[in-house]
Amino acid sequence: MATKDRKTVMTDKVQVEKIDTSGEIDPGVLSSFIGYAMKRTYMTIHSDFVASLEHLGLRPGTFSALTIIVDNPDISQSQLARALAIERSGVVLIVDHLEDRELIGRHRVPGDRRAYALRATLAGRRLRDAAVEAIRKHEARVLGSLTGSEQATLRNLLARIM
Amino acid sequence: MATKDRKTVMTDKVQVEKIDTSGEIDPGVLSSFIGYAMKRTYMTIHSDFVASLEHLGLRPGTFSALTIIVDNPDISQSQLARALAIERSGVVLIVDHLEDRELIGRHRVPGDRRAYALRATLAGRRLRDAAVEAIRKHEARVLGSLTGSEQATLRNLLARIM
DNA sequence: TATTGTTATACTCTATAACTATA
DNA sequence: TATAGTTATAGAGTATAACAATA
Numbered sequence: 160m161a162t163k164d165r166k167t168v169m170t171d172k173v174q175v176e177k178i179d180t181s182g183e184i185d186p187g188v189l190s191s192f193i194g195y196a197m198k199r200t201y202m203t204i205h206s207d208f209v210a211s212l213e214h215l216g217l218r219p220g221t222f223s224a225l226t227i228i229v230d231n232p233d234i235s236q237s238q239l240a241r242a243l244a245i246e247r248s249g250v251v252l253i254v255d256h257l258e259d260r261e262l263i264g265r266h267r268v269p270g271d272r273r274a275y276a277l278r279a280t281l282a283g284r285r286l287r288d289a290a291v292e293a294i295r296k297h298e299a300r301v302l303g304s305l306t307g308s309e310q311a312t313l314r315n316l317l318a319r320i321m
Numbered sequence: 322m323a324t325k326d327r328k329t330v331m332t333d334k335v336q337v338e339k340i341d342t343s344g345e346i347d348p349g350v351l352s353s354f355i356g357y358a359m360k361r362t363y364m365t366i367h368s369d370f371v372a373s374l375e376h377l378g379l380r381p382g383t384f385s386a387l388t389i390i391v392d393n394p395d396i397s398q399s400q401l402a403r404a405l406a407i408e409r410s411g412v413v414l415i416v417d418h419l420e421d422r423e424l425i426g427r428h429r430v431p432g433d434r435r436a437y438a439l440r441a442t443l444a445g446r447r448l449r450d451a452a453v454e455a456i457r458k459h460e461a462r463v464l465g466s467l468t469g470s471e472q473a474t475l476r477n478l479l480a481r482i483m
Numbered sequence: 484t485a486t487t488g489t490t491a492t493a494c495t496c497t498a499t500a501a502c503t504a505t506a
Numbered sequence: 507t508a509t510a511g512t513t514a515t516a517g518a519g520t521a522t523a524a525c526a527a528t529a
């Protein structure tokens with residue numbers, strides 16, 4: 160206990176063989192949970208993902224919405240909410256943002272004057288494509304330590320959990 | 322608040338014919354990303370994880386802090402911040418909460434009057450143990466579709482990404 | 484009555500910055 | 507000067523609830 164309060168010196172990485180390894184934290188029971196490994200890995204990947212989209216002015220939510228709209232022309236906001244697994248009220252803000260940037264348009268639906276048909280603009284499709292390329296590089300970077308077949312195995316196992 | 326100009330944005334291709342009424346949403350290029358599978362799986366597991374701790378009055382952040390304190394008696398708030406990968410200011414709130422519930426105590430460090438030595442109370446250790454049991458059940462439930470060796474493979478692959 | 488989009492509001496989580504008291 | 511803890515504040519992201527227009 161009291162051996163733990165050894166003052167941590169600026170040497171951040173040097174000497175880790177002393178008795179109390181100042182700063183070393185035991186993950187304890189956490190390391191026995193697969194969910195813990197999953198969270199750590201997800202967080203690692205996610206922060207690199209966020210960084211990889213930053214230069215395009217996209218955040219995870221805006222990218223997801225944009226790419227779904229590109230791949231599902233004339234989708235409604237309610238459908239988009241379901242696809243993103245968020246509330247409709249949240250979709251309004253995202254769609255406002257994408258529309259302000261002229262990446263998508265709200266079009267009227269012939270036959271239902273309540274709903275909007277969302278459609279990407281040319282600029283929206285181009286930005287989506289640039290984002291996809293950035294994400295491919297991000298995945299190559301982040302999954303580079305796994306072979307192709309290991310990546311396939313991972314994808315398979317992940318899919319089987321859901 | 323947001324600009325609500327519903328002006329029609331120009332698109333190069335204009336064809337407002339069929340609206341997809343099937344309700345089926347094409348994940349499109351998203352399904353080609355391993356990160357997308359990872360996010361979906363993580364979200365699924367995470368929400369079951371949150372639910373599995375709710376009856377104990379624990380949230381992911383408070384559980385993580387508690388279990389790390391149990392496994393690292395006399396850890397400081399700064400060390401805890403590093404372990405949780407959040408800022409020190411955020412740790413204050415979590416530690417306040419755990420201390421208010423008398424699950425941990427802030428103890429003085431002989432030799433450094435700036436720092437606290439965090440230590441779980443008996444109630445804190447018991448609650449942690451109950452949470453661990455709840456999480457084991459949660460993992461059995463959520464990973465039940467994978468064999469033991471598949472779970473080991475998954476853990477291995479996840480660890481190799483980081 | 485139900486659904487679509489919208490607004491207002493609030494809550495959680497986290498970050499930044501400034502501060503104090505120590506070191 | 508640097509570190510530990512604290513406070514105030516702000517920004518995402520998301521949720522709930524109520525509402526108007528439309529079905």
